[in-house]
Amino acid sequence: MPELPEAETIARSLRPLVEGRLIANAEYPGRRVLRGVMPELAGQRIARIGRHGKRIVLELGHGAVLVSLGMTGALLLNAEPGPHTRAVFTLDAGVLLFDDARQFGNLRWIESLEAEDGLGPDPLEMTAQQFTERLRARRTRVKPLLLDQGFLRGVGNIYADEALHRAEIDPRIVASRLTKTRAGRLHAGLVEVLEEAIAHRGSSVSDYVDAQGERGGFQALHRVYRREGQPCPACGAAIRRIVMAQRGTHFCPRCQR
DNA sequence: ATCTATTCCTGGCTGC
DNA sequence: TGCAGCCAGGAATAGA
Numbered sequence: 385m386p387e388l389p390e391a392e393t394i395a396r397s398l399r400p401l402v403e404g405r406l407i408a409n410a411e412y413p414g415r416r417v418l419r420g421v422m423p424e425l426a427g428q429r430i431a432r433i434g435r436h437g438k439r440i441v442l443e444l445g446h447g448a449v450l451v452s453l454g455m456t457g458a459l460l461l462n463a464e465p466g467p468h469t470r471a472v473f474t475l476d477a478g479v480l481l482f483d484d485a486r487q488f489g490n491l492r493w494i495e496s497l498e499a500e501d502g503l504g505p506d507p508l509e510m511t512a513q514q515f516t517e518r519l520r521a522r523r524t525r526v527k528p529l530l531l532d533q534g535f536l537r538g539v540g541n542i543y544a545d546e547a548l549h550r551a552e553i554d555p556r557i558v559a560s561r562l563t564k565t566r567a568g569r570l571h572a573g574l575v576e577v578l579e580e581a582i583a584h585r586g587s588s589v590s591d592y593v594d595a596q597g598e599r600g601g602f603q604a605l606h607r608v609y610r611r612e613g614q615p616c617p618a619c620g621a622a623i624r625r626i627v628m629a630q631r632g633t634h635f636c637p638r639c640q641r
Numbered sequence: 642a643t644c645t646a647t648t649c650c651t652g653g654c655t656g657c
Numbered sequence: 658t659g660c661a662g663c664c665a666g667g668a669a670t671a672g673a
Contacts, residue, residue: 452668454666455650455665456652485650486666488668528643531667540666589665590665629645630646630647631666632664
């Protein structure tokens with residue numbers, strides 16, 4: 385499931401071959417992938433590839449296409465279209481596909497990112513103090529809060545669990561009850577795990593691959609995510625799994641109190 | 642403000 | 658070997 389590090393990896397792997405290319409043709413088999421009205425893209429140039437939270441941004445001469453990868457979305461460069469291909473962008477050199485088996489992903493045209501928003505700040509672009517203030521203002525449990533894209537953009541289930549473990553914080557604790565010190569540790573844990581994951585080109589838990597079809601390597605370094613019953617790398621206690629907000633939540637009952 | 646449940650979807654897994 | 662049933666969950670939505 386692509387989150388911030390996976391989206392960043394995809395953006396980086398797309399840039400050298402897609403930035404500056406002209407879109408010769410755009411097709412959307414089934415059309416279900418589109419959210420809202422998609423203008424004619426043929427003839428437009430992809431000026432820049434960006435990332436906004438866990439989404440990929442294809443910046444055009446005017447406006448941009450926001451790619452939400454959902455659970456199983458992938459942007460593939462020069463691959464063969466398959467049964468799950470939802471969009472085909474034929475470029476002046478090469479072809480860019482959007483494949484998405486489960487169809488939780490979508491494409492949306494926006495005028496500008498600034499006008500767009502409604503999303504919280506990027507965890508890698510905020511100070512510990514900003515994070516701490518936002519966090520302690522909320523009377524909701526910290527794990528679901530980290531998943532709330534309006535609170536913070538880019539964090540999903542994997543990195544929420546991994547950051548809470550690094551910060552030694554129980555996912556069930558109410559955010560406003562965290563001390564400034566512990567909130568600061570959570571910020572540090574988030575930044576650390578996201579940067580490490582980017583360095584390892586993301587986590588391939590089920591089917592995530594980058595634009596060249598390559599898997600990430602960070603899944604081997606997960607400390608709690610989907611490791612129920614296995615020993616905590618820090619203390620050896622068995623990792624627990626509970627469900628919060630309909631999401632599997634993994635934590636060490638000894639380290640995280 | 643914050644909560645939970647539901648919906649979308651299908652590959653991959655379990656168990657018979 | 659085949660198949661039914663269940664599970665994973667990002668985000669939108671409804672309702673409490």
